[in-house]
Amino acid sequence: MTEILDFPKVTVILRGYNYESVRAVVKSMVGTRLRSVEITMNSEGAIDMIRKIVDEFGGQILVGAGTVLTLEQVKQCIDAKVKFILSPTMLSKEILDYCKAHHVVTVPGAFSPTEIKQSFEDGADIVKIFPAARLGSKYIQDIFAPLGVMPIMVVGGINCENVSEFLQAGASYAGIGSGIFNKQDIIECNEEELKKQIEYFESKMNWGE
Template sequence: MDKGRQDLAALIKGGVTALEITVDSPESFEIIQRLARKYGDQAVIGAGTVLDGQTARMAIHHGAEFIFSPNLKQDVIQTALRYGKQPVPGIFTPTEIVQAVEWGAQLVKLFPASSVGANFIKDVMAPLPHVSIIPTGGVNLENAAEFIAAGAVAVGIGRNLVPSWDDYEGIESRAREYVALIQAARNRS
């Protein structure tokens, strides 16, 4: 995924303020380290698909400021908190949300969000208004504003934001489109 980082520069120029690098290959940690050094003053760099505390620790030692997980694991949350970083565990039920908060998470990742839609956030936040939810998995231009209007604090967007890593102008343009859409939804809320 490291193509001279023009692709990530295009995301940042387009207004994206948080970049998640999935830790699905050995070079992921070096990529996090390079990005944190180069873009750390322009965007928050974090690690994604973190499944255990050891991986969280490695990512943090390489510069990750947040730890995204697709699942709920106490050792991942505790490791991030131990180092003063933001854990964002994956949840799918109200029980998992409450457990994540009890373990110290301030943010939770609704994954896969496309399976339940924006109304899930609105419905869950009625009894749990103190929870900050970030939907990921299937968020796109058609539903991103709905998630924000329902109460999401942010959205996580992958392939729908960057369909091709080689089209730098297209990446920047699409990033601007998402940022404007999300800002407009926040202003209406």
């Protein structure tokens, strides 16, 4: 089981890429501080892709599924041995309980204070504020003032230049896709450039240590 305290600070989001492109990114992540990847369920062949990536890189990279919306999808993802699931929306208590029973970390999406509070009450491990960049980093502090500090992930418009601002505001985690990598380099499986982009991101990131 992946304990929340051990959950990587940054999760790389890969949406709409084929297996070769996803593999190139994950291979480039090995040995870096980017230790978590989310493969979205609205990518073609997502489950087969997840299964292959887990088989090859699961010992080095935390592999999860994103854009998970239904219990049926959850069951497919768990069968593919994901360590976590994310959703752009709130998840039902049934889904949260099912994941907990199978030791899978849950990261449902939320926008309002009510949704955030309800998700934690229903058993979410981490709540994803989405779309975070539209709300701004001060939104994190505004939420924490009445509700207290919670394990929050920011997703949506997060990149090399603003991620540290959100983490300094109190977010525990960030999910980033196009904010790290050049899309064409992913499509072309250009591992040399992908590694350079990871190095640049790591140099800009405030790791809080």
